[in-house]
Structure formats: structure tokens, C-alpha cells
Amino acid sequence: xxxxxxxxxxxxxxxxxxxxxxxxxxxxxxxxxxxxxxxxxxxxxxxxxxxxxxxxxxxxxxxxxxxxxxxxxxxxxxxxxxxxxxxxxxxxxxxxxxxxxxxxxxxxxxxxxxxxxxxxxxxxxxxxxxxxxxxxxxxxxxxxxxxxxxxxxxxxxxxxxxxxxxxxxxxxxxxxxxxxxxxxxxxxxxxxxxxxxxxxxxxxxxxxxxxxxxxxxxxxxxxxxxxxxxxxxxxxxxxxxxxxxxxxxxxxxxxxxxxxxxxxxxxxxxxxxxxxxxxxxxxxxxxxxxxxxxxxxxx
Amino acid sequence: xxxxxxxxxxxxxxxxxxxxxxxxxxxxxxxxxxxxxxxxxxxxxxxxxxxxxxxxxxxxxxxxxxxxxxxxxxxxxxxxxxxxxxxxxxxxxxxxxxxxxxxxxxxxxxxxxxxxxxxxxxxxxxxxxxxxxxxxxxxxxxxxxxxxxxxxxxxxxxxxxxxxxxxxxxxxxxxxxxxxxxxxxxxxxxxxxxxxxxxxxx
Numbered sequence: 001x002x003x004x005x006x007x008x009x010x011x012x013x014x015x016x017x018x019x020x021x022x023x024x025x026x027x028x029x030x031x032x033x034x035x036x037x038x039x040x041x042x043x044x045x046x047x048x049x050x051x052x053x054x055x056x057x058x059x060x061x062x063x064x065x066x067x068x069x070x071x072x073x074x075x076x077x078x079x080x081x082x083x084x085x086x087x088x089x090x091x092x093x094x095x096x097x098x099x100x101x102x103x104x105x106x107x108x109x110x111x112x113x114x115x116x117x118x119x120x121x122x123x124x125x126x127x128x129x130x131x132x133x134x135x136x137x138x139x140x141x142x143x144x145x146x147x148x149x150x151x152x153x154x155x156x157x158x159x160x161x162x163x164x165x166x167x168x169x170x171x172x173x174x175x176x177x178x179x180x181x182x183x184x185x186x187x188x189x190x191x192x193x194x195x196x197x198x199x200x201x202x203x204x205x206x207x208x209x210x211x212x213x214x215x216x217x218x219x220x221x222x223x224x225x226x227x228x229x230x231x232x233x234x235x236x237x238x239x240x241x242x243x244x245x246x247x248x249x250x251x252x253x254x255x256x257x258x259x260x261x262x263x264x265x266x267x268x269x270x271x272x273x274x275x276x277x278x279x280x281x282x283x284x285x286x287x288x289x290x291x292x293x294x295x296x297x298x299x
Numbered sequence: 300x301x302x303x304x305x306x307x308x309x310x311x312x313x314x315x316x317x318x319x320x321x322x323x324x325x326x327x328x329x330x331x332x333x334x335x336x337x338x339x340x341x342x343x344x345x346x347x348x349x350x351x352x353x354x355x356x357x358x359x360x361x362x363x364x365x366x367x368x369x370x371x372x373x374x375x376x377x378x379x380x381x382x383x384x385x386x387x388x389x390x391x392x393x394x395x396x397x398x399x400x401x402x403x404x405x406x407x408x409x410x411x412x413x414x415x416x417x418x419x420x421x422x423x424x425x426x427x428x429x430x431x432x433x434x435x436x437x438x439x440x441x442x443x444x445x446x447x448x449x450x451x452x453x454x455x456x457x458x459x460x461x462x463x464x465x466x467x468x469x470x471x472x473x474x475x476x477x478x479x480x481x482x483x484x485x486x487x488x489x490x491x492x493x494x495x496x497x498x499x500x501x
């Protein structure tokens with residue numbers, strides 16, 4: 001629906017602004033409308049609609065693609081909170097389809113099998129905003145250059161092992177801190193080393209943060225995991241397999257939501273961590289041969 | 300005197316509101332607990348996801364004390380999700396959403412559509428000389444209001460505005476006011492300034 005004749009849609013302001021509204025919240029992977037409702041009931045700020053959670057993609061193998069539009073449509077109809085969906089890296093037609101379906105955010109995701117090993121999607125060409133994964137600051141800034149409106153640290157999806165999420169969040173924050181301490185005349189070389197545009201590097205150096213919202217993802221399975229990532233500087237949390245691969249998804253989902261809000265209060269965290277049943281079984285990142293690590297996808 | 304204004308910090312764009320309030324000379328602090336709420340002279344309810352905030356409000360036993368302070372006349376300002384929370388009735392919300400009822404308005408959630416319909420525009424605002432740049436994100440509108448609710452801004456009437464034509468997007472009742480859009484995102488502090496003045500006068 002269009003509103004006023006002189007209004008503008010799809011601007012950087014409304015794309016980035018949408019992500020600002022998700023801050024301090026939890027975005028949950030769901031594969032059915034029923035799971036989407038459980039997530040909404042638990043206080044999720046958005047759901048990620050997909051066919052298989054990363055743990056199953058990993059277990060079953062094969063090529064992972066955008067979900068069936070019927071499934072995405074069913075989830076869009078089931079909840080009133082924003083719905084995100086994943087497109088393969090570089091697959092701009094999957095992104096066109098997702099935009100046509102009315103999803104609220106597209107995740108150009110390494111969890112799916114890349115469709116282009118050289119180029120990511122030109123995200124400026126879309127009205128719908130994009131979130132992209134990053135393992136370090138240079139990667140994050142390259143995604144912003146292509147038009148991403150939100151960044152998430154990648155972690156290692158489908159593992160329940162939070163160590164890579166920690167590594168990536170620490171790396172991004174450390175590189176930002178380093179930039180803020182550099183004299184202006186060293187920012188040119190810093191941009192070269194980060195393989196990112198000088199203007200963006202300068203902006204990060206002066207503000208001490210990314211110009212967009214930074215979430216975390218990949219391996220978060222407990223309230224304590226979510227709170228740790230928040231304490232490390234994440235502005236919100238994506239939880240993939242961690243909820244619906246656990247013993248009691250509704251309770252765990254609600255507990256992770258509370259832990260994300262009260263991330264700095266150990267008393268609340270202790271209370272919310274009780275009686276959640278089994279966490280997802282998990283897989284240590286070390287046990288995954290390097291070519292099968294999802295975080296290596298994208299560049 | 301420097302007013303002490305809280306920003307409800309369960310979820311949402313808290314930092315932007317804190318910054319805007321501080322630029323108007325207020326002291327601003329996040330509010331997540333009843334004792335923090337008790338210490339503030341006024342409260343901003345930020346943009347975010349109203350269903351998530353609603354749930355956390357009740358779970359952390361902040362709902363009742365907040366209703367009590369609003370009933371005593373504590374000044375409050377809600378943007379977008381904050382406007383939904385402060386309303387008397389919510390359309391297209393969740394059945395279990397419990398509005399705070401500080402303003403006699405009925406709001407419709409996501410009234411302007413989904414994220415692809417989110418927009419920015421220039422908007423005339425009652426009592427502010429030049430139009431505001433208004434950012435609407437999955438925004439609600441005021442579907443109806445009681446007579447004593449003052450309208451501060453509306454989408455202009457006219458063809459091409461579709462069902463949004465003439466809809467109320469900012470309103471005030473006593474010391475409580477709401478906007479469907481996000482002045483905290485634009486760096487223009489005129490709306491926050493009005494709220495800080497309101498808290499000062501209170």
C-alpha cells in the first residue's frame with residue numbers, strides 16, 4: 001500500500017531503522033506456522049522462516065535453497081511480528097521472490113548453499129532490507145557497501161557451539177576499537193587492509209560502531225550464550241537450531257528472550273536458566289572439517 | 300531543574316531516545332525494573348516490537364507499577380510500539396496484549412503495511428513551526444480517538460494517499476503523547492524537546 005505521493009519507500013533510513021527496532025531482541029528460526037506462533041508467544045521480535053534449521057541442513061547435506069513460498073506465506077499469515085527469510089548468497093532472483101512475498105527482511109545467508117562464489121546480491125536494488133553475516137570488520141563493511149542494512153556475526157550455524165560466535169563478535173569489536181585509536185592519516189592504509197571503502201572506515205573510526213545494527217548468530221543455544229554475546233557488544237541475537245532442537249522450545253525461547261533483555265544481571269540469568277530441559281545436543285566446531293564450515297562461505 | 304527521564308529498555312531503539320533526550324538537556328536513563336521506574340519524572344516508550352515489550356512488561360512485574368504511575372499523571376511519550384502500548388485498545392494485535400490505557404485512542408498495528416511499505420515523508424506537526432521529517436516503520440495509526448484527545452499530526456487528505464488519507468499519526472491527552480513515527484531516528488529533537496518541556500512543567 002502506498003501512502004503519500006511525496007513519501008519515499010525502501011530508503012536506507014527505513015531499512016536501517018527497521019533493524020534499530022529489533023535491538024535488544026531475539027530473532028528465532030522457525031520451520032512451521034506453529035513454531036512461529038510459539039516464538040511470537042515467547043516474545044521473539046521477529047522470526048526467520050526456513051525449511052530446515054541449520055542443524056538439519058548440516059545433518060542431511062545436499063544443496064540448501066530458499067524455502068518454498070507456501071511455507072513462507074503460511075508463516076507470514078500466522079504471526080503479527082516481522083518475518084525474515086533466507087536467500088542464497090548471490091541469488092538475486094530468490095531475493096526478488098522473497099520481496100514479492102512481502103517478507104520484512106532478507107538474510108543473504110551462508111547457511112544456504114551459495115549461488116555465486118564471486119558476487120553477493122546488489123542489495124541497493126531492493127525495497128526490502130537485507131541482513132548479512134560477517135566474521136570480521138572488513139567483511140561487514142563490504143556487505144554494507146553492497147547495501148546491507150544490518151549485520152550479524154556469523155558464528156557457526158547448526159552447532160550449538162558458541163565459540164565461533166564469540167570469536168567473530170570479539171574480532172569485529174576489536175577491529176572497531178583499533179580504528180578509533182588510529183590517527184586520521186593511518187585510516188587510508190587501514191581501509192586498504194580491511195578491503196573496505198575509505199569513507200565507511202572513516203565513519204566507523206569516528207563513531208566507534210558500525211553505521212548499522214550488529215546482531216550475533218551461529219551456535220547460541222542457552223540463555224547464558226545469548227547474554228554473553230550481548231555483554232560482548234551484540235545488539236541482539238539470532239537463535240537458529242538452539243530453540244526448536246531443544247527439549248522444551250517454548251520455555252527455552254522465553255528464557256533466551258529474558259536473558260537478552262537482562263543480559264547484565266546474573267540474578268535474573270540464574271533464574272531464567274533453571275528448568276529448561278535438554279539443550280540441543282550440539283556439535284563442536286572442531287569436529288567439522290573446514291570445507292564444511294558455513295562461516296567460510298562469503299568473503 | 301534537569302528532568303530525569305527514563306526510557307523503557309526492555310527492547311527497541313532505546314539508545315536513540317536517550318541521545319535525543321540528552322540533546323534537549325534532560326538526564327536520561329534506561330528503565331527495566333520497578334525501582335528504576337519509581338525514580339524518573341517521565342518515561343519514553345521506544346520503538347520496537349510491541350508484543351515482545353508487552354510480554355516482558357508483565358513478566359518482570361513492571362506493568363502494574365507503570366499503570367499506577369500513568370494513572371497518577373506521570374508524563375509519557377511513546378513512539379510507534381510505544382504508541383501501541385500506551386493506547387486504550389489495540390486492533391490487529393495479539394489477543395493477550397494488555398494495553399496501558401493512558402490515552403483514549405484505538406490504534407491499529409502495522410496499519411501502513413509490512414516493511415516494504417515503510418516510508419519517510421514530511422509532516423506538519425501542531426505547535427512545531429516547520430514540517431518534521433517523519434520515518435514510519437511498519438507503523439501503526441490512530442483508528443479512532445475520544446473527543447478530548449488532541450490531534451498533533453495526520454497524514455494529509457487526498458487521492459493517492461489510499462486508506463492512510465487523513466489518519467492520525469500523533470496525538471496528545473494531558474501529559475501523555477504519542478507518535479506513530481520515529482523522531483528519534485532523524486537527529487531532529489523538536490518532538491523530544493516538547494516532551495522534555497512537558498516533563499519540566501509537570
